[in-house]
Amino acid sequence: MASDTFAAADAPSVNWTKFIAMWVGIALFAIVYWSPPWPDAVDPLGAHFPLSRESKGALAVFLLAGTWWVFEVVPIGVTSLAIGVLQALFLIRPAKEAFKDFMDPSVLFIFGSLMIGMVFTKTGLTKRLAYRMLMIVGEKTSMIMLGCFVVTAALTHIMAHTAVAATIYPLMISIYAMYGEGDKPTKFGKALFIGMAYVAGAGSIVTLLGAARGAVALGFYADIMAEGIKAGANQDISFFKLTYYMFPIGWLMTFLLWGFFMLVLKPEKRSIPGLRAKAAQLNAGLGPLTRNEILAAFLVGGVILIMSLRSFVPALEPLDKTAIILVSTILFFLTGIMRLEDLEELPWNIILLFAGAMSIGFCLWETGAAKWLAVNWLVMFQEAPGFVFIMGITFFVLVMTNFIMNVAAIAISLPVALVIAPYLGVAAEVILFASLVAAGMPFLLLVGAAPNAIAYDSRQFTPGEFFLYGIPASILLMVVVGVAVLVLWPLMGMPVLVATP
Numbered sequence: 001m002a003s004d005t006f007a008a009a010d011a012p013s014v015n016w017t018k019f020i021a022m023w024v025g026i027a028l029f030a031i032v033y034w035s036p037p038w039p040d041a042v043d044p045l046g047a048h049f050p051l052s053r054e055s056k057g058a059l060a061v062f063l064l065a066g067t068w069w070v071f072e073v074v075p076i077g078v079t080s081l082a083i084g085v086l087q088a089l090f091l092i093r094p095a096k097e098a099f100k101d102f103m104d105p106s107v108l109f110i111f112g113s114l115m116i117g118m119v120f121t122k123t124g125l126t127k128r129l130a131y132r133m134l135m136i137v138g139e140k141t142s143m144i145m146l147g148c149f150v151v152t153a154a155l156t157h158i159m160a161h162t163a164v165a166a167t168i169y170p171l172m173i174s175i176y177a178m179y180g181e182g183d184k185p186t187k188f189g190k191a192l193f194i195g196m197a198y199v200a201g202a203g204s205i206v207t208l209l210g211a212a213r214g215a216v217a218l219g220f221y222a223d224i225m226a227e228g229i230k231a232g233a234n235q236d237i238s239f240f241k242l243t244y245y246m247f248p249i250g251w252l253m254t255f256l257l258w259g260f261f262m263l264v265l266k267p268e269k270r271s272i273p274g275l276r277a278k279a280a281q282l283n284a285g286l287g288p289l290t291r292n293e294i295l296a297a298f299l300v301g302g303v304i305l306i307m308s309l310r311s312f313v314p315a316l317e318p319l320d321k322t323a324i325i326l327v328s329t330i331l332f333f334l335t336g337i338m339r340l341e342d343l344e345e346l347p348w349n350i351i352l353l354f355a356g357a358m359s360i361g362f363c364l365w366e367t368g369a370a371k372w373l374a375v376n377w378l379v380m381f382q383e384a385p386g387f388v389f390i391m392g393i394t395f396f397v398l399v400m401t402n403f404i405m406n407v408a409a410i411a412i413s414l415p416v417a418l419v420i421a422p423y424l425g426v427a428a429e430v431i432l433f434a435s436l437v438a439a440g441m442p443f444l445l446l447v448g449a450a451p452n453a454i455a456y457d458s459r460q461f462t463p464g465e466f467f468l469y470g471i472p473a474s475i476l477l478m479v480v481v482g483v484a485v486l487v488l489w490p491l492m493g494m495p496v497l498v499a500t501p
């Protein structure tokens with residue numbers, strides 16, 4: 001009898017939500033993969049884009065992975081492994097290609113960014129920065145949250161948003177520890193960390209330094225325009241021109257997101273009495289800067305400076321940003337700041353998550369599935385009013401950037417959009433800028449951007465919660481883009497409408 005009692009106690013309970021989601025994902029995969037051939041997508045010039053067996057397989061994996069990620073059927077890193085396995089087993093792409101993407105430079109860039117965050121924590125720089133920030137913003141939780149958001153957004157103007165998130169994350173962990181709830185999830189914790197991820201994206205659209213997507217998209221856009229597709233825009237868009245149009249959007253979204261989280265996730269505590277005095281006391285207790293703190297700040301500052309100068313110094317432009325940031329990782333170990341055992345503390349679940357995201361992104365791209373989706377979506381708007389057409393493109397990029405690389409989301413939509421645009425009297429520039437805004441703020445899935453996944457490591461929210469809060473946040477983003485297209489950008493001098501051919 002006793003043994004039966006113990007057996008019953010040890011038996012794991014079934015999480016029916018995850019169980020159902022698991023089979024829904026498998027069913028979606030099976031239905032799409034084994035379904036009869038689907039019709040070709042046909043663009044406005046009459047070009048056909050067939051959906052091959054491999055393309056359908058890519059869509060099938062895409063649907064399974066999305067379902068499993070949202071409901072966290074298995075650890076998110078394990079779902080990423082399934083992405084590579086399914087591609088290889090069902091002959092969607094060769095195993096060499098599917099798994100090669102797991103070590104894509106973008107994944108290693110995330111690895112290097114996370115190492116920087118760990119160094120800040122280990123050396124004590126994080127606590128020093130957190131205490132000083134709390135001494136400035138005071139004791140109101142609303143101001144603490146706003147301070148974190150403003151610092152995050154500002155930093156993304158001069159460094160990659162992935163590196164910013166990895167650097168600011170441990171600082172926010174230190175701040176949250178003073179909230180007095182331990183590791184327990186709270187509304188304040190959810191707002192702080194989800195908000196950090198969202199705001200990192202909002203700030204990153206303002207300059208070309210915030211993310212690679214801007215520079216790549218501008219180059220891609222210039223190539224298309226040079227090939228003879230004209231829609232009333234200059235093909236050369238400078239660093240400062242991009243910042244001029246993006247600055248008000250990035251900062252408007254930063255403050256709107258703060259208001260959004262104060263509304264839907266209002267902190268349980270209005271203030272933390274005595275926080276400023278406690279922060280001052282703890283900061284004083286840290287003493288003078290240590291050798292490791294100075295060394296870490298010097299190494300990280302040097303890496304950030306070199307990555308930032310790549311956009312202005314032609315001699316530095318050929319240097320790869322991933323190689324630059326990994327130099328800091330190597331130097332952390334050479335100088336003794338980090339040791340072998342520190343590698344065990346890395347959130348490998350997050351790194352695997354992005355490895356799988358890169359794999360499915362390249363899979364959709366290389367098999368032509370993403371192009372098929374883009375053409376089918378955009379041709380629905382080929383006779384729509386210009387404003388509706390612009391918002392349709394924005395929505396497509398917004399959805400796709402949650403699943404595939406944001407640069408790829410732009411690359412598959414711009415060619416089709418720029419063919420249709422002149423016939424609807426829409427300028428090319430507004431299409432590019434609206435797409436870049438949407439591509440910078442994937443609010444739905446953790447795989448949409450590295451800051452999303454880094455924030456998830458706080459364990460303050462589930463992937464499902466992130467998705468649910470991302471729906472109204474994405475609607476808010478679409479409203480902001482709509483206002484920019486109709487009012488703000490025209491007032492700033494951006495061409496929105498041109499004469500039809």
